[in-house]
Amino acid sequence: MPSLLGNIFKGWADYSKGNEEGGHHDYEHMYALVIDLDRCTGCNACSTACYAENNLPVVGEDKFGARQAMHWMRVERYFDEPDMDPDMGPDTSNIEDANETGTQSRGASFLPMMCQHCNAAPCEPVCPVGATYHTVDGLNAQVYNRCIGSRYCANNCPFRVRYFNFYDNSESWPAPMEQQLNPDLSVRSKGVMEKCSMCLQRTRAARDTAKREGRELKDGDIQTACQQTCPTSAILFGDLLDEASAISKVWKNHQVKLGTYKQDKENPELRGYRIFEELNVDTKVLYLERVREV
């Protein structure tokens, strides 16, 4: 039985290690995503696949308008391109134009947005009951049974990707629709916060399969629902602690490191970036910039 003092020392050692070696965590895996915005067409297949996989309720127009929709994965759409080319300055011609009769000269910019599974997640320390915490898989997890609905976590999330069940959404599945519900995860009830779990149930299933087959989990065994359906293969999921994994290579190639709020890239023109990096929340979703012909 470890002593209280022992725990404090261990905690301190971990903390100082994290400070010295950027991004150090005692994880068994560190699941992360890469989203290539140049491939993303904004078709919304990822979002609907998420509804199907994760038992997300449909709330209807009024609640949607009250920002009570439960889309764990949402596709945002912007018309301006603030940082298209440093030499050209911000481009907002799609929105405002000296010539008001002008039409758009380019398409839109789409941004799939879901829980960024921050390594230094601002939602975690504010939970009064520890319902949201980091797992050994490096995931930001939500324990529905523990959640008391204080909503402090959602308040603290810079990405607005936590969704609160203001209502009992069971009318979302009139018979026989409830038969479609995925039995691998629960249906959340009123008063509970929920969010993207990076399809935790698929991780567990893949791990069970690997164990049953007597082998180690390998890169590509786990696909999130959004990744699997994405028609342009814009989404990649994997373990950053596995240096041979496809996702580790992408992070490395784009010279993006964890554990920092300012990337020191040798080549700053590489497309990889993390959203709101300056907040030092250490997100684990790497976005690749959309490319546009000038």
Next chain:
Amino acid sequence: MTTKIDRRNFLKVLGLGGAGAALAGCDMPSYATMEEGEEQVFSYLAPEEYMVPGIGIWYASTCLQCAAGCGVHGRVREGRALKLEGNPDTAVNKGKLCQMGQAALQTHYNPDRITKPRIGGKEATWPEALAYIKANASGAPVWLTGSIGGHQAVMLDTHLSASGGGKHYAVETVNAQAWQAACADTLGDAHPELHIDKASSVLSFGADFLGTWISPVKFMTDYGEFRGAPRGVLTVVEPAMTLSGANADHWVAARPGSQAAVALGVAHMLATEYAVSTSALPAGAVDAIVAMTPERVSELSGVDAKTLSKIADTLMSNHPSLVIGDGGYETAAAAMTLNLMLGNIGATITPGVELIPADLGVRGGSTKALADFASDAQAGRIGTVFITGTNPVFTAPGGLMMKDALAKIDLKVAVALFEDETTQMCDVVLPLASPLEDWGTHVPPSGAGRGEIHVQQPLMEKLHPDVLGLGDILLGLSQDAGADGLADFDDYYAYLRTAISAMIGTDLETAWQAVLQAGKVQAPAADRVFAANGALTTNVPETNAPTAGQLSLITTARQGLFDGRHANLPWLQEAPDQISKAVWDSWAEIHPATAAGLGLKDGDYVTITSDNGAITTRVFLYKGVHPDAIAVPMGRGHTHYGRYATGIGVNPLSLLDGTADGRTGEFTNTTSVRVQATGDNRHLVRLMDVDRQYGRKLAATISADQHRRNQGGA
């Protein structure tokens, strides 16, 4: 499940029964385990065959949400279909699926499905319904369907020929008939294979290949490759932004109906500025190109010479290219002239395949068939009609007077999943099995599989015992009409199995199982050969400006509610529209300058009036629509389509007059309308009300030059 339950296991089950029951409702892994990797506790004593509690099994089948026929894998657990994914072994969708495909589960589990036959709106039994049909049939029956292919089409033909030789009308509101006609006229092949992945640049004139055109998931998987290194450039010219337009490097707004002029203008530019030879073109096309000077293009379309030159330059510096066009034969034909000039034939456009059992081929739906049906019905040439897979009362242009036409038919039989505006007018409604409960074969129209036919098999038991598959209904009707050679088949499954066994040359059980497992079967097929026949015509309309004081209404299709068939799927109603991000209601897209002229602001209600009717909806202001146009997406505005669709939004198709294109007979999807504010305003519910990032690095962009310097970012 054949494992014997011995006493020891029995006690285990007994002892853990309570825990097992509790577990069933909790957050569980895919396997009913007490601990990870321990699989000894089963909650049932004698599960059915293939039903291992807690274990998901994947079955291959085919998606029927649109006519593209993507292969799917359905996850089945405890006898229920839970999730669909793309079948990774198909050439069409390579393991991918769009949101309409994902939502097929809600078609299947929809609470508004028809579960029993109905006569005159009252529930009946199958024998009663069939007896009623027999007693009241008048003349040779005809079929009105959506796009249909494979063995169901063969069976449909069998029924028609055995019962008097009535016609088959295949209707599809969102189709590629104009493009296919232009391909047939230039290449002698209406269905060539397109290779977006092999193109360095793609120029589209209103063909929404990422959204709704021919085989969107196939094109999206190709688009992913297209955007890889070296990165292809996408240019889109259209009057209102589609999903493809929303992904364009260069987006050009053209006045509605003027895309053909722009395409010919680009050809003019290529011939004059870049000395591209026009020798591959028929003489008429050359004359049209010579006549289409930049000044003329600007006059017709509002697209200036600088833009034309940029498009031409993009095509010239990114070779090979692919030019596609739809929404009018002239547009498609003009796009094909560009392909001929640029030498894309054989590079990004290659010959398609011809199935050797030709009767299996797709009867691709058209709107011409709908017009033919309406005029035949109006003229009293139809006595009995069977309707399935289409909702003509909803999708027909208002000018077609579809309700009147239907009313002239003595016996109308709907074979349908849901009550809709059409079934409401039918005398008999036969309950159809859902696509996840039915057998069938489907021929993907993209030709990517080179003759691979996708097999549809049931993923689960029928939810409602009285529903019947389309094949079974067709077989029964054909047998009843005395068709030859069908007497031995008890059901459509038996027929299909025999037919496929004949195709693969073996009736071994293992071979059949292999077909089912793969979800596809290779049909005998031959590559077609391109044969130019020079029939290409390129008559550009003299003018296409709307009547003074009016706007051109454009009815747009979106990957989502599509032509309205998916409006009863709550996931898709709640899925924000890709462009406007609106949910659960219709809207009208209008240019801010036009809106200012009409005194409109975001969320204002307007009444849009044509000669055929009026609709009232809210405006959404943005610059992705030509100032002369107002665009209303189709899909909503149902008056009778279950709890999720009825009474929501408006149907812009009702405003169209059904004017037909000269070459193809397809409806033009625009008409002149008057737009008037009602004075009401209500916030349009959208995913997000901002269109800009306010300088934050959210969806960041990099210029292609920077990208190229880094070889695509490794």
